[in-house]
Amino acid sequence: MGRVKVFRDLIGIIKDKASQSKAALISNPRTLSLHLALLRATTHDPFSPPDPRHLATLLSVGHCSRATASTAVDAIMDRLQTTRDAAVAIKCLITVHHIIKRGSFILQDQLSVYPSTGGRNYLKLSNFRDDTTPLTWELSSWVRWYALYLENLLSTSRILGFFLCSTSSSVDKDTEEDKVSSLINTELLKEISSLGNLIEQIAKKPDSLNSNGNVLVDAILGLVGEDYLSSINEVSIRVSEFKERLDCLGFVDSVELVCVLRSLEECKERLSALSQRKKVMIESVWGSINEVKDQIGNSKAYKEDEGRLLMMGRRNKVSESARFGERVVMKHSGNSVKFSSGRFLSFNEFSFPAYASME
Secondary structure (H helix, E strand, C coil): HHHHHHHHHHHHHHHHHHHHHHHHHHHHHHHHHHHHHHHHHCCCCCCCCCCCCHHHHHHHHHCCHHHHHHHHHHHHHHHHHHHHHHHHHHHHHHHHHHHHHHCCHHHHHHHHHCCCCCCCCCCCCCCCCCCCCCEEEHHHHHHHHHHHHHHHHHEEEECCCCCCHHHHHCCCCCHHHEEECCCCCCHHHHHHHHHHHHHHHHHHHCCCCCCCCHHHHHHHHHHHHHHHHHHHHHHHHHHHHHHHHHHHHHHHHCCCCHHHHHHHHHHHHHCCCCCCHHHHHHHHHCCCCCCCCHHHHHCCHHHHHHHHHHHEEEECCCHHHHHHHHHHHHCCCCCCCCCCCCCHHHHHHCECHHHHCCC
16 A cells, blocks of 8 residues: 555655646747646645645736736636546645635636636536545545535625625625615525525535645635634624514525525534634624524414414425415515614505606
């Protein structure tokens, strides 16, 4: 077994040297440093993370032209899609993650178009397998999970309107709260649902057996742990806003919100060991999630509508999910205007003619 490992490591070193030599021969002189930095940051060694110096070189491309930034992202995605080595794939994904967290706007913008332009999804790695060794087989599961997580992270960032967890697009808390308070209920639900999906994806991280303590896995968990803190903070802002709106929240919106909050609570245990920082803040957020969920579930209006919904389901012999779909359509049939935040609750009974509905 030891000889096989030494032989495999030797092959990896030869491949790395050959790739760098090939890049030196065929690359455009203007982008040679970029290609060499990428190859050196994404070596075949499963026991060493990307060198910070080479990551810094790649990130510096974001301060050049948009064309150069596009070339850098193309090169990263091409290496990610063509490799069959788990270590190389993970290092490519770590590089993508660093672009999301620390890259310039131009570099982030070039990255964000990949899963959204209708073309090939370069983060789709659901079939990735490297069965060379037990370690690479297990690392393959991290490749598949990590790629899907980053895809979710980009999707959530689009919905929020800024790169979540990015140091270059950090938003002042007061400013973010003001923005959230101006959203209508459907938009606010869309944001908290997307954040919920992202946190659920974090909770689905693979279990570590052979890869326990591996530096690549530790690097992933470090980056994702920071994302978790940012995500839970964004959830906290939106849960607090929903708490202000409970009295003017429709039944269908209440059902959707309860589903999101329940799904989040189901992730709590698996997330407990992910971050040891800001435990008091995290526990406070979980307490708020439980409080809002219980307030909705115990409200008289929610119980009455839920009872009517079940009775209609029995009478018409249709599933509850089908009836739920009809209630979504009915949401637009009223002739009164509801303001988004509960702070404007006193105005919520102001009625308009049906043709002037503003929803």
